Amino acid sequence: MSDVLGIDETILRVGSLAVLAVALLVSVSVLSRIEGRSRLFAGPRERFVFGIPWGTALVVVSVVAVYYLVQGGGKPGGPIVSGFRSWSLWYPQGILFSSFAHFNDAHLTGNMVGTVAFAPVAEYVWRHYPDDPDLSGWRGNPHARIGVFVAAVVSVGVLGSVVVPGAVIGFSGVVFAFAGFTIVTAPIETVFAIVAIQVVRLLHSAVTDPFVVAQAQEQFVRPSWANIAVQGHLYGLVVGVLLGVALLRYRDREPNLFAVFGAALVFAVSRSLQSVYWFLGNETYVLFTAIGAAGVFVLATIIAVAACNPGDSSLPVFDVSGARAATGILVALLLGLAVIGIPYNLVPVDGGPATADGSGIEVRDYTLTYAENVDDQYIGALEIPGVWEPSVSRSGVIVTSTQRNSWGVAISAQELATRRSATVALGDATWRETVEISRTGWEVAGSNSTYKVYANRGDGWQELYAADPVTANLLINDSTITIRPADEFYELVVERDGERIGVEQIPGPGGKTTIGSIQFSRNGSALLARHEGTVVQIAAFRS
Incomplete structure (x- = not known):
């Protein structure tokens, strides 16, 4: 049990609630004595049963x-x-x-x-x-x-x-x-x-929450009015x-x-x-x-x-x-x-797969996929040619069901990038099943990131999406370094003057690999490149 300001957490919680209870009782007691208990509750008793x-x-x-x-x-x-x-x-x-x-x-x-x-x-x-x-x-x-x-x-x-x-x-x-x-x-x-x-x-x-201990942290925040x-x-x-x-x-x-x-x-x-x-x-x-x-x-x-x-x-x-x-x-x-x-509410919605190759997880009548920059099939369902032709692009974990005429983003791409993992509950009033979602990725120096999205309904992780490769914005020994998703994990691709020097899987924490004259090593989440005594961090792993 942890302490807060040197006070046992349980004692602080119970004491805080006791102070609140006493304050409420005092307020009610004072008002009752001044106004009279019968008069204070006369209105409700006159209009409500008991x-x-x-x-x-x-x-x-x-x-x-x-x-x-x-x-x-x-x-x-x-x-x-x-x-x-x-x-x-x-x-x-x-x-x-x-x-x-x-x-x-x-x-x-x-x-x-x-x-x-x-x-x-x-x-x-x-x-x-x-x-x-x-x-x-x-x-x-x-x-x-x-x-x-x-x-x-x-x-x-x-x-x-x-x-x-x-x-x-x-x-x-x-x-x-x-x-x-x-x-x-x-x-x-x-x-x-x-x-x-x-x-x-x-x-x-x-x-x-009688007391709250908080610290600064990275969060996904959608505009309050957008909800x-x-x-x-x-x-x-x-x-x-x-x-x-x-x-x-x-x-x-x-x-x-x-x-x-x-x-x-x-x-x-x-x-x-x-x-x-x-x-x-x-x-x-x-x-x-x-x-x-x-x-x-x-x-x-x-x-x-x-x-x-x-x-x-x-x-x-x-x-x-x-x-x-x-x-x-x-x-x-x-x-x-x-x-x-x-x-x-009468127009049918295309509840089919949201990705080009139709990949996804089937959970009874639901299809769960991950896609980026696809048209929102629900918003675009009601179309009046020449008058109302809505087109909105969405990215994230998408849940569809032809049987329920549904198409919606369960977790946006931006939210998943911040949270890294989430759980999606599927079902209705008669059944329930959950699917775990995980996002792993590499944030590459001077560039964007490349990542993969997985789903698990209890029988093992299945890849839903792999982003495009990303090339670091630096040269080592006149060579470019690219990180790309692979079947097993992620790969390093080293090229010089348009010619490929070599391809190796990114090593695990504490591991090393060499491509050409460049040695790559993992120090925790950091991916380091060494050449002729110079060491630079080229990417960081996020999971």
Whole structure:
């Protein structure tokens, strides 16, 4: 057991958690004494069965269960991702699960924090106990109302898988629906929920990691906005707003215009809804900053107007209320997403081998390959000649399945070059298998690198890809030195004046070999060349 600042790690962890627990108890105790415990919990008890938002609790437990019990989160290799994306309407399992599945632990945590912040507010507005105690049937039954809340969550998630363009995965669309609903029905509470997200994240990180010891290291970092499914978030927000507006009309309520506008704007910016971007290929993206900023202001205005009383005022030229016009725009926006998304989800995707020679590993209906600068078959599936002909080049570990109508990059070339190894989990709700990926390579002096990519599904390593040879940017005894991938490992090729002097396999650590008058040796990961008493490092091995 290691020490931190001279303190045993276990003692420091337990002590840190004890300090946090005491601080929380003191805060609750002080507030209860000043405000009164009965008054502090009066609101939840008035609206919730036993004062607990059971619908939110059921949703959180169900989504977490999908991640850990169905996707295999927490298992070696992490969760299955490809099998749970909404690739196509021809793949019902993906449509059913995609909105409730997640990419990794951080993805799940982020969405559950958002759910804990916004879902109880939405459920509080909906209420287990209705305003009118005389309501009969399911409308007055608190258990039925909890069921309606959960059913609405499931419906919004599944509908999003059908209409949202792209192979989405994650609960964020539903989280945005919670927020959209509360923005128009409880705007002030929504702003508090946005702030509460930071508090919940702080508590989560404090409990899971009471202290963190970190050091500088090389990492692969993708732009944060490039991981955002803006179209899915926009869908959820619009659906939530429309449901909230419907409830306002039914209950004959009208919120404060500026409060709704402020809540909508703060939420949109805090959740990066302004991140309008596109792929340029191979981990390169373009972010339309000004267009995105303009979009959130316009969207916040439309949402605020939609929440107004329909009889307030008419728009100039058109004899229609501003609220009805704004609601119509939101409906049109939702239909616009569907017009794009449904055709995308119906077009067949070429799920065949991604490499020219068809090399790869077959895992049931999946094909796993490594390729560089190939066209993304999923993005290019929906093509309108002369109008929409998308072409995006991708590089990395590619997973395809004709049966699932899927084509996607599991690990980009840049990420694999940084991490050197990774595990890809394949399967679906009924089976699971993992494939180990490894990248070895030589970084050559004054030049780029040459490398090989391997895969292992448990029966031995298989080569997936070998890069082009690389020549060092130096001359030794007027000779060029090239490193190239070979069947067994890597080879050294020495040439002078266009004539080959010799070819030898690169020696292992501590080994030596000679080509012509140049002696090559390995000192750990360094490859050294010696000639007439001069020694230079010409390459370094990375694995």
